[in-house]
Amino acid sequence: MERAVRVVLADDEPLLRHGLGVLLQASGRIQVVAEAVDGAGAVDAVRRHRPEVLLLDVQMPGMDGLAALRVLSTMPDAPVTAVLTTFDLDDYIAQALELGAQGFLLKDAEPEMLVRAVLDLAAGGAVLDPRITARLLPRLRGAGVALHRAQAIASLSGRERQVLGLLADGRPNANIAQALGITEATVKSYVSTLLTKLGVHNRVQAALLLHGVDTAAGGRP
Incomplete structure (x- = not known):
């Protein structure tokens, strides 16, 4: 159990x-x-x-x-x-x-x-x-969600963007790994890299950043 x-x-x-x-x-x-x-x-x-x-x-x-x-x-x-x-x-x-x-x-x-x-x-x-x-x-856009962060999202690889999209939906690493057919250790590596590239401290900030960029663009690409 x-x-x-x-x-x-x-x-x-x-x-x-x-x-x-x-x-x-x-x-x-x-x-x-x-x-x-x-x-x-x-x-x-x-x-x-x-x-x-x-x-x-x-x-x-x-x-x-x-x-x-x-x-x-x-x-x-x-x-x-x-x-x-x-x-x-x-x-x-x-x-x-x-x-x-x-x-x-x-x-x-x-x-x-x-x-x-x-x-x-x-x-x-x-x-x-x-x-x-x-x-x-x-509120966060008004506080200055910087342009370079939006550019950082645009520069992500296809797989990195997939991981970020699933992360932004609130999925844990094991779920992301299953959805993408990769190991959980690989997902952890992607998440660590994403946080560094986006200049954020945790998953919620990364999710908000993606939501903010996609909202400004009229939806997810």
């Missing part, structure tokens, strides 16, 4: 936190090992329980989510982190990306999407709710 994905939930709203916990555990594939009401509690829970995935609210009292991400970014065995948010996006989104967040999920997402997001994150994928993407792209 496949081992359940271990998750820590951090949100200061008790009803939301409880609801998410019940929803995730009902899938039978996810185990919520701890809950936290602020960033300090989230960091402590991660250290104590070693989860694969952390679902983290940003706007919490005391130590907020960004401060928690800063601490977690110094930990070599930190979990994959997805930020829980609402449509009230703020400047923290860019900061969370820089600090290594691998996903952004709306708190009112459909249950099936939340479960799938956690499983994909645990498998190495990046998760971005499409509604968040639509809000983020104009």
Whole structure:
């Protein structure tokens, strides 16, 4: 039997936190090992329980989510982190990306999407709710998604562009490898090269970059 994905939930709203916990555990594939009401509690829970995935609210009292991400970014065995948010996006989104967040999920997402997001994150994928993407792209373009990055995408090889396209759909390495008929180790090599060529830090930034370029061009080529 496949081992359940271990998750820590951090949100200061008790009803939301409880609801998410019940929803995730009902899938039978996810185990919520701890809950936290602020960033300090989230960091402590991660250290104590070693989860694969952390679902983290940003706007919490005391130590907020960004401060928690800063601490977690110094930990070599930190979990994959997805930020829980609402449509009230703020400047923290860019900061969370820089600090290594691998996903952004709306708190009112459909249950099936939340479960799938956690499983994909645990498998190495990046998760971005499409509604968040639509809000983020104009903001990031306004903040200066540089022309040289668009040119970098245009200069990618055909195979690199295939990997980037699948990565931008949130697929983990094993899924990309299966889709392209290559090994997972080869996919990891491609992803590392792509992040370097595009000048980004993680998969979510690469996905946003591709979405932004394709949107400006009127769609994917």
